[in-house]
Amino acid sequence: MTAAGKPKRLFKVASEFNVSTQSIVDSLNDNGFPIENKPNAKITPEMYSALESVYGEDKAKSRDHVRAREEYEERRSTFRTSRNESVTIDSFLEPLDDLEPADEKTEKDEDLPLKPADDAESSEDQLKPSDSETQEEEDVPVPARDEQREDDTAGSDAGKEAPEVSETEPAEKQEVAEDEETAEAGSDQDFEPEEEVETDDEPEEEVEPAGKEAIQLPEADDELDIVEGDDEEEEQEPHEIIRGRKEKLAGTRVLGKIQIADPAEEGKKKKKKKGKKAKKEETKQADAVEADEKEKPKKKKIAAKRVKGDSPAADVTEEAPKSKKKKKRIKARKAPKVDDSDVESKLKETMAMLNTGGSVGRKRQKRRKQKREEMAAEREILETEKSEQEQKILEVTEFITVSDLADLLDVSPNEIIMHCMNLGMVVSINQRLEASTIELLAEQYDREVVFVDAEELTDDIEEDDDDDPADLEPRSPVVTVMGHVDHGKTSLLDFIREAKVTAGEAGGITQHIGAYEVRLPDKRNITFLDTPGHEAFTAMRARGAQVTDMVILVVAADDAVMPQTIEAINHAQAGGVPMVVAINKMDKEGSNPDRIKQQLADHNVIVEEWGGSVQIAEVSAHTGAGIDELLDKVLIEAELMELKANPNRKASGIILESKVDRGKGVVSNILIQKGTLRVGDPFVAGSYSGRVRALENEFGERIDSVGPAQPAQLTGFDGLPQAGDKIVTVQDERTAKEIAQQRQQIKREQSLRKVKHVTLDDISRRLALGEVAELNIIIKGDVDGSIEALAGALQKLSDEEVKVNIIHTGVGAITESDVLLASASDAIIIGFQVRPSANARKLAENEEIDIRLFSVIYDAVDAVRDALEGMLSPEVNEKTVATLEVLDIFKVPKVGTVAGCKVTDGKISRNTKIRLIRDGIVIYEGELASLKRFKDDVREVTSGYECGLGIKNYNDIKVGDVIEGYEVTETKRKLKQETS
């Protein structure tokens, strides 16, 4: 890794250097790079260089180690593959030469360490099994070729053997060792000695003096023919190949004893080896030169063998001086002349034998089978791993537990816990993890995470979410009435209900079920939500439930477009819901609908007759005039919207309200959106489940079912669901219960860790991540002028990357309704010279809405610009430390106005900065001139106590004003966690 390139994350770098994140942080701090110990903290190339200088050496060592291991693994796998997959005779012969005898020897050495007699016997035995091989060797033309090759190398006139024999000197030890092995291996009782053992008893006799040596020394005049013991050795189970070999070599050290060795013996030994090698050489004719170099010792053996076969005399003369060799049984053979086809057939025969019978074959077969099985198992594992890799995407719900995540990742929970520790978190096995942590952990395992909402569990259960268009049927529009206070919303709703609902029903309205259906003469229906006002509408939206299809905006004709009218417009627009305007109180004198239309146009609501798209009706909730027309326009708008739903499917809807009824238990007013809900249906609603026990309409009548856009009162819940929760029917009650339980768990977690809305602090991070493309802002200010100026300035900050939307502006204190809108629209609230009401502040805290308060327009603009540009301006935190209410006013000559106050919250100090707030608007900001308890000056007054205070340079204090004491802290913003 080089220092150049993109910044890396702290946790990655830590794992790269194999040290803790804290160590990395400490090292960086020591090197003048201040950084926080956060897993996602950026490590710049410069920092990385610094770290390399500290940990580089260790890392290099670790790399070398890894490389060495890889090479070793590669070599091992190559070796294994060649051993297991090649089924040629070569592959059998190779290990025979190189490895298998070792095992034999090991065993033998252990069993018969020092008994010459035994050794002698074993040497006899060992000769027996080698018959087949020997015969093959004899028949096979290999030796001839080898001889030739060796001759060439040696350049001897006399024949190949002579010069080669001389070369055998250094090879002697090995050969002897091999001979020993051969002898030991020969102890296998399965083999019957045949022609091969022509070597009389001489070996035995000779062996005795040789002591431990397993090799018998034949007479010099014996014709040399080595009985191969190697194959027999192979019969033995090969265990601990390497160890065996060592022991074998150790055995050769005993050679000193064989002083009397006859040159002929050497010839024998060599011949043995040569037999095998020769075969091998035959089948692999290609790499002669290579083989020469590689197999010098082998060649020597081969040469010796040849010599023995063709001209034993020469062999003897040459080898006599190197008389350290042991005796062997020798058969006089003459290398027959063989051609390739013979070799081929012989090989086949051998293979057949190996495959079908003989202990050698069986064992090899067994071994191979075992290897094959191992390989197959390995392959299977690899394939499984591969397919798992392909399924890299991990679908999880947020707040999954450590153990569940470990299960999904197929690792042990301890591993997850360790990773968490590396990330600086101490977690327990049952601890639930946050989304960001889950992502970090999954990244460690090269998995991508897709978070599935717990609610989606039920969505999954809904069949055919995309209904076939053919199944869709028109449904009634669902309408909410909004407007300013006293403009007649309730009167309008009541009139419609009375006139249009009650008229057709005998019993009249008996109960409130959150909504009611209006049936028009032409059989078309409209469903009205009977909680008027934009707060209800937005509260529902904030909970993720979009119930309303359309808004009727009520404006009193004798009044004007008022602040709440504007709020309603903004809320409807933020929700993307079309409006129909009802200009109410047309019966009243002084009504001026045109003025209303004009004012609406000023707020971008342009009615049809003015060339816009918004339909308008002039009505009177008292007389009923224009109501039909209004409803008609609502239906026209609905037709334009083509509202449809499939009634023939499992039902889903929204909880409008819930309450606990003494007699009925939990009762909820619901509005069905899709499908049909029937009595007896099992369902899930929010975190609760149940079975529909009863359904009632607004007249208190029992009904069997309720369809799309229809309200009903439902009983059958096992808990109290929240307004805005989605109700979905499921297959059975058990499923419903399971889902509800899961949701409850997740909800518990969520209640601990709230879902964050956008804030100015993290907008740049979200922009970088591509999470947001626009910043929604609500502006509340003291006067229209400043709001407009601020809105204009903020809107100018829009660029290609991010669009600034001012979704709502208003004069006055920041209210709960503003916070709700911000929550529903993921907006921030900017207060210019205004404060949030106590309830709004509390709600904002709960909903985690970012409220920024400014007194200077440029400050507000700079703050937003900096945030959008990702600039890390100093973080200014303002904390309200005291709230006082002005109870009385005293005019004191020469001093000014003194306010008698009560500290309602916190603690006010003499030098606390203060704001004077009247009706939610900041009237003055400054400092205290005095703070007294009775007649004494005091340094501070705490909550619950009364005090007298004067404000420096300000006397216009009034009873009912609120004085807010605040502290400002400015902290240097640190680099936040950002993804590289």
Ligand SMILES: Nc1nc2c(ncn2[C@@H]2O[C@H](COP(=O)(O)OP(=O)(O)OP(=O)(O)O)[C@@H](O)[C@H]2O)c(=O)[nH]1
């Ligand atoms: N003359 C006349 N008075 C009306 C009409 N509609 C409503 N009012 C009166 O206006 C007042 C306010 O009516 P509401 O229906 O309570 O108004 P609202 O918008 O629901 O008021 P809030 O519930 O406080 O938001 C009542 O006294 C009504 O009688 C109308 O069409 N004509």
